Amino acid sequence: MIKPKYHVFICNGGKIAGDRKGVCHARRSLEIIEKFISEIDERELSADVMVNAASCFGICAKGPVVAVYPEGVWYGNLTPDDVEAIAEEHLEGGKPVERLLI
Numbered sequence: 001m002i003k004p005k006y007h008v009f010i011c012n013g014g015k016i017a018g019d020r021k022g023v024c025h026a027r028r029s030l031e032i033i034e035k036f037i038s039e040i041d042e043r044e045l046s047a048d049v050m051v052n053a054a055s056c057f058g059i060c061a062k063g064p065v066v067a068v069y070p071e072g073v074w075y076g077n078l079t080p081d082d083v084e085a086i087a088e089e090h091l092e093g094g095k096p097v098e099r100l101l102i
């Protein structure tokens with residue numbers, strides 16, 4: 001089994017019991033997922049970083065929400081334009097992006 005260095009969970013707004021178009025989805029989470037995938041590909045980080053869409057984290061007011069493990073770093077109020085900084089500074093550089101933390 002491959003164990004990634006970083007596991008990135010991106011809320012896609014779904015609720016386990018129903019609504020597939022919650023707050024994060026309405027705030028462009030699909031574009032954020034696509035941007036993470038393309039940043040990881042371009043930086044050749046796919047051996048170290050796994051990306052998964054996730055259901056609601058329960059803090060919708062701060063959405064779109066992204067959680068990065070193993071550190072348990074949570075980002076919020078993201079836009080697709082924020083993903084490049086997370087990829088460069090955190091996933092590549094090892095330092096969370098302070099201004100985007102929640």
Ligand code: FES
Nearest residue numbers: 011024056057060
């Ligand atoms: S829909 Fe993303 S945190 Fe609730």
